[in-house]
Amino acid sequence: VLASTRRDQAAARKFFTAALTHGRRPVEITTDKAPVYPRGLDELLPEACRVDAARENNRIEADHSRLKARLRPMRGLKRLRSAQTISAGHALVQNIRRGHYELTIDTDPHLRLAAAFTELATAI
Template sequence: MIILAVRWCLRYALSYRDVEELLAERGLQVDHVTVYRWVQRLTPSLIEAARPCRHRPGDRWFVDETYVKVAGRWTYLYRAVDQHGQVIDVLASTRRDQAAARRFFVRALAQGRRPVEVTTDKAPVYPKILDELLPEACHVDGARENNRIEADHGRFEARLRPMRGLKRMRSFQTVSAGHALVQNIRRGHYELGIDSNPQLRLAAAFTELAAAV
């Protein structure tokens, strides 16, 4: 039931109180704060357990930031997806600057692929960072070239809407990374739940991961 509650929180547009109610309907009395703690404690472990099963990212990346309020202040979430729709990495940051962009690309490159092309918006920090970290890659920043990731942001923002605001950066990063894991499993970017009906792939994958955490 604990893994089920975490999966619900990462997959569906539910608040922690919504999950508390769904668990109560199944005979499990749990406070919504406990549900929050399950998500914070288990999501990093699930991501780590899934890592060996992950497909290598593609070689064309689309990078952008979205804005979310954390403790009443606007914060930034750097995200990258490849040409196949795999979310490569996410990074929550209090600032949108050169240092944050560098941290994000260092993390993303640790996923095991150096892209041949990176598409961004026209933020002035990107050319310098890409010249430093990916001098061989083609940098694209034309109008509407980044629509792929801007559309992908919307799915994450829809997931956050019922949560009525996040209170801590750590929570923001955890939920963001967990949502990316769920999206990637559902899109077939992990060797998890591969023999299942696509509608049941996520449930099967979390059952497999539960044995490893």
């Protein structure tokens, strides 16, 4: 997750550089049609296949709907740091629910979040 005041080349490069430090290098990248992505991706991942066709990123945008639903009653966020913190926390919870971490991999999907926080609390 990266919150930025501008959606420019520097922000795109910062996001992709940070994202590439986690896990494997992707073979395929799905983005929207923002004009800043192709150049940044060609520099950082020339071997990856880019997909930016119409409606290909609907799953990604639909994923944002839960975050937007939580923010709507709050009338948005006033500061960039707040947006970054809330978005990163929301992404962490969503990734735990989906089983992207080894934290609760053997747990029933409906109980993953509770098990993860119990495990984290005992570790702390």
